[in-house]
Amino acid sequence: MIDTDAFYLHSCERGFVKLEAVARIIAWTTQTKWGPIQITINLSKPEKDPRDIVAAARKAASDEPSYQDPATGAFRPCPLCVTEADLECGYAKRMQLNGEPWGLWYSPYAYYQEHCIAMSWHHRPMHIDRSAFACLFDVVDLLPQYFFGSNAELPIVGGSILGHDHFQGGRHVFPMQEAPLSESFELTGFEGIRAGVATWPVSVIRLSGVDRQMLIQAACTVLDAWRTYDDSQAGIVSESEGERHNTITPILSRRDGEYQLDLALRCNVTSAERPLGVFHPHERLHRIKKENIGLIEVMGLAILPPRVRGVMADRGLSRDDVGNLFAEVLECAGVFKWDAAGRAAQSRFIKVLTS
Numbered sequence: 001m002i003d004t005d006a007f008y009l010h011s012c013e014r015g016f017v018k019l020e021a022v023a024r025i026i027a028w029t030t031q032t033k034w035g036p037i038q039i040t041i042n043l044s045k046p047e048k049d050p051r052d053i054v055a056a057a058r059k060a061a062s063d064e065p066s067y068q069d070p071a072t073g074a075f076r077p078c079p080l081c082v083t084e085a086d087l088e089c090g091y092a093k094r095m096q097l098n099g100e101p102w103g104l105w106y107s108p109y110a111y112y113q114e115h116c117i118a119m120s121w122h123h124r125p126m127h128i129d130r131s132a133f134a135c136l137f138d139v140v141d142l143l144p145q146y147f148f149g150s151n152a153e154l155p156i157v158g159g160s161i162l163g164h165d166h167f168q169g170g171r172h173v174f175p176m177q178e179a180p181l182s183e184s185f186e187l188t189g190f191e192g193i194r195a196g197v198a199t200w201p202v203s204v205i206r207l208s209g210v211d212r213q214m215l216i217q218a219a220c221t222v223l224d225a226w227r228t229y230d231d232s233q234a235g236i237v238s239e240s241e242g243e244r245h246n247t248i249t250p251i252l253s254r255r256d257g258e259y260q261l262d263l264a265l266r267c268n269v270t271s272a273e274r275p276l277g278v279f280h281p282h283e284r285l286h287r288i289k290k291e292n293i294g295l296i297e298v299m300g301l302a303i304l305p306p307r308v309r310g311v312m313a314d315r316g317l318s319r320d321d322v323g324n325l326f327a328e329v330l331e332c333a334g335v336f337k338w339d340a341a342g343r344a345a346q347s348r349f350i351k352v353l354t355s
């Protein structure tokens with residue numbers, strides 16, 4: 001068990017958490033048809049092009065230490081490679097997840113309260129599989145006061161760092177976690193847990209219960225079904241030219257005495273009309289968001305680039321206009337839309353899980 005209160009205080013006092021930058025974040029909440037959506041404009045975060053993220057992942061797999069950490073000034077092979085020096089100066093803590101060494105530190109540019117990063121001690125790519133789910137349950141058991149989630153491992157739908165296995169966590173409740181279920185169903189073979197569909201623009205299967213082994217097995221069952229799932233009417237293509245397109249963004253938290261595991265279904269297929277991704281923000285929304293929709297945004301906390309301030313001034317957009325546009329961004333990322341055709345498509349997938 002890690003004493004996060006002392007660790008967080010130390011990280012702030014030593015300047016590892018850039019409190020002055022965090023204080024400059026512009027934040028508000030917009031009530032949308034999906035409920036409250038949290039919007040932030042982060043003045044410290046550079047905007048990344050989705051194509052640059054793919055290039056960075058390739059570079060991280062091959063290159064010499066070239067990344068200078070903004071918190072400590074140390075050079076690393078990639079932003080998330082943790083070292084013994086990080087432990088000695090108190091920047092990082094060591095922990096064991098699924099029998100392996102991992103590190104934990106607080107994000108220098110916190111997107112929300114006590115925003116922390118858990119990273120594998122070994123430099124290896126992101127992966128979504130049984131061991132990732134096992135690590136996720138271990139870290140939430142170690143730090144039950146925090147949620148933890150993993151970005152998907154594929155470009156377009158993954159986070160901004162694909163080259164180093166990591167989770168994000170923190171002391172924050174996101175709108176998605178509180179979204180009610182639109183329907184419940186019984187996952188075949190897992191009568192001890194509850195399964196349902198969250199009323200949320202991104203397509204989320206929610207599993208709840210107390211039995212972590214059963215939840216991990218159920219998550220693997222959903223992942224296996226989704227990995228190879230195709231639905232041409234919905235535009236879902238699980239594989240093309242030897243590349244996989246379907247994956248999951250998992251988010252785990254403790255709520256009301258049990259685990260809540262939200263599995264956001266993602267597909268990174270592209271098309272001639274949508275070269276940045278069929279389930280990526282539409283071009284008309286790029287004025288506020290053109291980056292990948294990673295797990296923080298999946299959960300309903302927008303991290304918008306500084307240029308959005310200028311867009312708001314130039315186009316006369318109010319804060320709620322931006323909030324509602326971001327809700328549309330999330331709708332783009334949903335693989336099962338909320339119109340009649342999308343609901344029918346979702347029912348076809350649920351049928352696979354329940355047959």
Ligand SMILES: [Zn+2]
Nearest residue numbers: 078081123164
């Ligand atoms: Zn690394």
